[in-house]
Structure formats: structure tokens, C-alpha cells
Amino acid sequence: xSKNQEYAEKYAGYAMEQMRRYGIPASVTLAQxxxxxxxxxxxxxxxxxxxxxxxxxxxxxxxxxxxxxxSDDRPNEKFCSYDSVGDSYEHHSxxxxxxxxYAACFNLSPDDYKGWxxxxxxxxxxxxxxxxxxxxxxxxxNGLDRYDRQVMQEMAAQGRHFGVEENPLGESESTAYSFxxxxxxxxxxxxxxxxxxRMANGGEKVHKGMDIRCDGDAxxxxxxxxxxxxxxxxxxxxxxxxxxxxxxxxxxQCTYMHLGEVSVKAGDTVKSGQQLGKTGGEHxxxxxxxxxxxxxxxxxxxxxxxxxxxxxxxxxxxxLHNGNDLLARYRSTESTRDGKPLTxxxxxxxxxxxxxxxxxxxxxxxxxxxMAMTAFTSLMLLAVHIDNKEEERQKAEVSAAMDSGRIDxxxxxxxxxxxxxxxxxxxxxxxxxxxxxxxxxxxxSSAELSRLSATLNNRxxxxxxxxxxxxxxxxxxxxxxxxxxxxxxxxxxxxGQTEGLKR
Numbered sequence: 001x002s003k004n005q006e007y008a009e010k011y012a013g014y015a016m017e018q019m020r021r022y023g024i025p026a027s028v029t030l031a032q033x034x035x036x037x038x039x040x041x042x043x044x045x046x047x048x049x050x051x052x053x054x055x056x057x058x059x060x061x062x063x064x065x066x067x068x069x070x071s072d073d074r075p076n077e078k079f080c081s082y083d084s085v086g087d088s089y090e091h092h093s094x095x096x097x098x099x100x101x102y103a104a105c106f107n108l109s110p111d112d113y114k115g116w117x118x119x120x121x122x123x124x125x126x127x128x129x130x131x132x133x134x135x136x137x138x139x140x141x142n143g144l145d146r147y148d149r150q151v152m153q154e155m156a157a158q159g160r161h162f163g164v165e166e167n168p169l170g171e172s173e174s175t176a177y178s179f180x181x182x183x184x185x186x187x188x189x190x191x192x193x194x195x196x197x198r199m200a201n202g203g204e205k206v207h208k209g210m211d212i213r214c215d216g217d218a219x220x221x222x223x224x225x226x227x228x229x230x231x232x233x234x235x236x237x238x239x240x241x242x243x244x245x246x247x248x249x250x251x252x253q254c255t256y257m258h259l260g261e262v263s264v265k266a267g268d269t270v271k272s273g274q275q276l277g278k279t280g281g282e283h284x285x286x287x288x289x290x291x292x293x294x295x296x297x298x299x300x301x302x303x304x305x306x307x308x309x310x311x312x313x314x315x316x317x318x319x320l321h322n323g324n325d326l327l328a329r330y331r332s333t334e335s336t337r338d339g340k341p342l343t344x345x346x347x348x349x350x351x352x353x354x355x356x357x358x359x360x361x362x363x364x365x366x367x368x369x370x371m372a373m374t375a376f377t378s379l380m381l382l383a384v385h386i387d388n389k390e391e392e393r394q395k396a397e398v399s400a401a402m403d404s405g406r407i408d409x410x411x412x413x414x415x416x417x418x419x420x421x422x423x424x425x426x427x428x429x430x431x432x433x434x435x436x437x438x439x440x441x442x443x444x445s446s447a448e449l450s451r452l453s454a455t456l457n458n459r460x461x462x463x464x465x466x467x468x469x470x471x472x473x474x475x476x477x478x479x480x481x482x483x484x485x486x487x488x489x490x491x492x493x494x495x496g497q498t499e500g501l502k503r
Contacts, residue, residue, distance in 0.1 A: 005142050008034070014089040016151050017167070023106060025116050025145075028139070051085060055072075113145055178272045181284060187213075191283075192326055193301040209257070210302040220275060223244050226244050250292045258281050260279060261277045301330075348380070372429045405422055413478075416435055417436045419474070428443050
């Protein structure tokens with residue numbers, strides 16, 4: 001099968017749907033998609049789901065339509081960006097219907113592909129010559145007019161009429177698939193599938209799922225037609241398993257663990273995006289199992305499954321662990337949108353702006369809280385940069401710190417048995433230290449936070465100088481608290497001695 005035929009089979013459903021709605025031959029829509037998107041392999045198609053090279057007009061932008069910059073006739077032109085390929089097909093039809101240049105085409109029969117291709121070319125859809133001839137060649141070499149005949153026969157047999165009102169949009173690929181948790185930008189994975197450390201007996205512990213950072217979030221079915229095959233547990237330890245059948249007789253089971261609430265029961269049939277329950281803790285354990293036609297079973301990397309449904313449903317969200325896209329190895333394209341992994345600072349900024357920021361304080365308008373956030377994040381970067389740690393290790397430490405809201409400062413204060421800084425949801429920043437003789441916990445004052453932030457963000461200082469000054473400031477807080485406690489203990493002892501003399 002040729003690439004043209006593969007493209008046509010994949011997207012014929014959309015083209016035929018558009019033919020019913022607008023009367024545009026499905027063969028012409030498919031031929032344009034093949035030509036304009038290089039069989040769906042162009043940058044516009046891969047990155048923006050734009051299969052027809054449609055540029056973003058001021059009206060599109062004013063209505064909130066997304067766009068991306070690409071060089072075509074001129075450098076950095078604005079092209080429409082869509083949530084799904086189905087949306088691209090719908091906008092292509094509306095582009096033709098609402099543009100007076102193409103009005104004459106809509107007087108033609110819906111199966112007159114030659115008249116349509118010539119009319120579109122005359123109206124100036126493409127700047128190159130021979131556009132109509134190229135489209136007709138694609139249609140005729142691949143027999144795409146069979147889709148036109150199929151729609152015409154179907155409409156006649158059912159007594160239906162062409163038009164938007166009579167033929168509303170069907171279920172598009174963007175609603176046919178869903179990630180297990182709704183996120184605007186990316187899923188924050190705290191523990192991926194695979195080896196997760198060593199056991200006491202020297203063996204390796206295998207993590208048979210993916211832990212996704214959550215906080216009482218709704219968990220969602222990932223495909224249509226799923227059957228709930230298991231609901232187990234109680235309290236915050238409930239689980240749900242949903243099974244999806246495949247054409248080859250195999251099945252895929254998706255299991256959601258650590259739920260605090262379940263809203264389905266065994267035997268239910270669920271649709272993509274339907275809520276199955278809510279998480280009961282700080283993460284969702286999402287596991288995927290393949291059950292083959294012969295009955296054998298195998299746990300698979302959930303990232304492989306999510307990559308599959310992301311491609312089918314044109315889902316744009318990433319799945320990130322320590323700044324690396326876990327879906328990358330299962331895609332034919334690069335892992336990140338710019339083809340490069342995130343830096344430590346980039347990963348921290350992405351976490352801070354996400355719904356899964358461990359400290360949960362992004363966007364807070366309280367100046368004291370903002371100062372605490374600034375100190376926390378700057379101190380975190382300073383701590384992870386010590387000893388020239390590899391960037392992957394730095395990003396792992398940033399993930400852990402953001403997830404827990406706690407930074408390990410032992411590297412800055414090596415004389416301490418332990419030392420951490422925590423920030424809670426109210427923006428209170430607390431220093432915990434243990435010097436071997438005394439343990440202390442104290443909330444940093446606004447003045448201390450201000451001095452700490454000023455030092456951390458003084459770019460005129462070298463990193464070594466900033467590190468020394470920050471260590472000095474933290475030591476001062478610890479010594480001050482230690483002295484205060486020693487004074488209080490001394491006063492208590494003195495008071496006890498005085499009471500003894502009185503007796």
C-alpha cells in the first residue's frame with residue numbers, strides 16, 4: 001500500500017463527514033490533505049495538526065485560535081494550530097465555505113471532483129501552477145473518488161440531504177481518547193515504569209506502573225467502549241480496572257490505584273474522558289497490561305500505551321519525569337516540542353507553572369509568600385548544583401523537592417547531621433536542623449527571607465560566594481535558635497534551683 005493510500009484510509013472518515021456537512025467531495029479533501037501535509041508527515045501536520053496549510057487570520061487569532069510560526073512564502077508566517085486532525089478538516093471546510101472566492105464551487109455537484117479541483121485552483125488556494133492537475137492525479141491514481149460514490153449512495157438510500165444542520169459533527173478523535181488525568185500541559189510522573197531501586201536481599205524492585213502526581217484529582221477512562229472488570233479496596237486504597245478489546249482478539253487493561261473515591265461499578269461500560277473516581281493520596285498509580293488472544297498476559301510500560309492513544313487522539317500533553325518526555329521512545333518524532341530535553345532550570349520553571357507544583361503556590365499575590373517561593377526555588381537550584389552533579393540527577397532532585405515541598409540542605413551545611421527547608425501551602429518556610437546534640441525547627445521571619453532572597457538572586461556574586469553567604473545566613477539562624485533554647489533551658493534550671501532553695 002502506498003503512503004497516499006495509507007493516508008486516505010486513515011482519514012477517509014473525516015473527509016466523508018465533511019462531504020455530508022458541506023458538499024465538498026471527500027476525494028478532493030483527501031487529495032488536498034495528501035498534497036498539503038506530505039501524507040501527514042509535514043512539520044505543520046505533526047506539530048500543529050494542520051493538514052491543509054491554512055494560515056491564521058486576524059479573525060482566527062482574535063477568537064482565541066492558536067497559531068505557530070513557520071516559513072512558507074515569507075519567513076515566520078502564522079499558521080493555525082489545532083487540537084486534533086478532525087478540527088483541521090472541519091476548519092478547512094469552513095475556510096472554503098465562508099470565503100467568497102470559492103462560492104462558485106458550492107454550485108457544483110458533491111461528486112464532481114474535477115470541477116471542484118479546478119475551481120479551488122482558479123480561486124488561488126495554492127500559488128504553484130498545475131494545482132488542479134496534481135490533485136486530480138492523486139485522486140485518480142488512488143481511486144479516491146470511491147469515497148464520493150459511497151457518500152452519494154448512502155445519502156440517496158437514506159433520503160438524507162447535504163448540510164451542516166442535517167449532519168452535525170460526529171465524535172472526533174480528540175474526544176475518542178483521553179489521558180488518565182486531565183492536565184493543560186503535562187503529566188508530572190514521580191516514578192516511572194521499570195526498576196525502582198534494590199531490595200534488602202540484593203534483588204531489584206520492579207515498578208509495574210507509572211505514578212502520576214495528583215491531589216484528589218478525577219481519574220478518567222482513556223478510550224471509548226471500555227468495560228469495568230474490577231473494583232477493589234476501601235478508603236484511600238481503592239482500585240479500578242478497565243478493559244478495552246482490540247480487533248485482533250487481544251485486550252488492554254488499565255488499572256487505577258490509590259483511589260479515595262470510585263464512581264463506577266464492575267460491569268459498567270465507560271466512554272473516553274468519563275470519570276471513574278478520584279485519587280485518595282498524592283499520586284495515581286496507573287498500570288497497563290496486555291492480554292493476548294492466546295490468554296498470556298504482560299505488564300507493559302504505560303508510556304507506550306499513552307504514546308499510542310496520544311497519536312490516535314492527537315493529544316498534545318506531554319508525560320514528563322525529571323524533565324524528560326517518557327513518550328519519546330515510543331514515538332517516531334522527537335520527545336520534546338523543540339527536540340531538546342529540558343535543562344534543570346527549565347524543568348523547575350515548568351513544574352512551578354504546572355497544576356502539580358508540589359508547593360502549590362504558583363500565582364499567589366501575597367508578597368511574603370512570593371518572597372518565600374523565590375527563596376525556596378533559588379535555594380533549591382543552589383543546593384542541586386553543588387558537587388557538579390549530572391544534570392539528570394539535578395532534575396531528579398528538583399522533582400523530589402517540588403513534589404515534597406522540602407529541600408535537603410546538607411550539602412550547604414555539611415557540619416549538620418541533617419538540615420532541610422520546607423514550605424507549606426500557606427507559604428510558611430520552616431528550617432529544620434539537627435547538629436547531633438539538638439534538633440530545632442523554626443519558621444523563617446520576613447527579614448530572614450528577605451536577606452536570603454537578596455543573596456540568592458544577586459547575580460553579581462559568583463555561585464561559590466552566594467553559597468558561602470547563604471550557608472552563613474542559615475548557620476546564623478540555627479545558632480540564634482540554639483542560643484535561645486540554651487538560654488531558656490538555663491533559665492528553667494535556675495528557676496528550679498531557686499525553687500529548691502525556697503523549700
